[in-house]
Amino acid sequence: MAANLLFSFDDLSRKDKAVRDVEKYFRRAGANPVSVDVDSRVKRTSGVSYREIGLTFSDSQVVKLRVKRPGDIFQVLLNRKVVPMANQDDHVKAIGEIVQAMDRGRTAFQKRLSRARVELPKRMKTAAPRMEKRLEAKRDALREAVDDARQQLAELRPVS
Template sequence: MSKNILFPFTAMSSNDPAMKEVARHFKKAGANVVQAEVNPAIRRTSGIAYREIHLSFTDSQIVTLRIKETGDIYQVLLNKKVVPIRDQDDHSAAIKEVAKLMERGRAAFQRKLAKVRVALPSSVKTAAPKMEALLVQRRDSLAAEIAAIDSELEALAAG
């Protein structure tokens, strides 16, 4: 097994053997890749040309690998934040390191996802307003029945 996984920069696609090897290394490290997608656009930052590979995992975390023209991993983004990697020259060790970072930050990431409010589309109608009106009406009718029974009990106790 080689230390580095070299990506074919010019012909990078989701079906490359390198992509399958990355998914296999992540699975071995305990993080299952659900979707792997290669961005076809070549980007440039600080004089370095790179392409991005987006990996989605079962817990909704996203890892983006930025690949240089040489086929090496240039930068890693975990949930859209740049993550420093200690083992840059050993890709399998770097993948294990990223998987550990994902595990360590999973609880905070899940809390953050739980706080996000998603607005329903206007075409979706909920029964909540009707249900609330129905429950208020039922509460009022039960209160009236309880008041009637209380008055009847008072009449029986007095008589």
């Protein structure tokens, strides 16, 4: 028996039974969603009106389910890329496919995340320049203390 989810397009929210079921099926498949967001706006692509359900997982991967007006999922995006489904009629198997795709692409996704450069806001100042000056002053003071200790040691050694 195929397990199909039917979403209520007009009343789609985080509390919808189908949304909770999607979350439950992802957990069973081994991927725990950290947050689930339901977009309140109706969007349109290629002549299809849809609303999005976004699931964010602990490794920062994002799955977006696009639900069209009759209440079924017509497109799945994994990290902003469309994922084709072999088992589109059985949602539980389709969720299993999505989790497998997440597992396959996890290392590449993590590499992409690590290369992403994050710009600091212009108003935000870092403490690095002041910290560097403080550490340089501390280093110089330690060098002087070591030089003084060497001089005292040299004075205390008996001359042979």
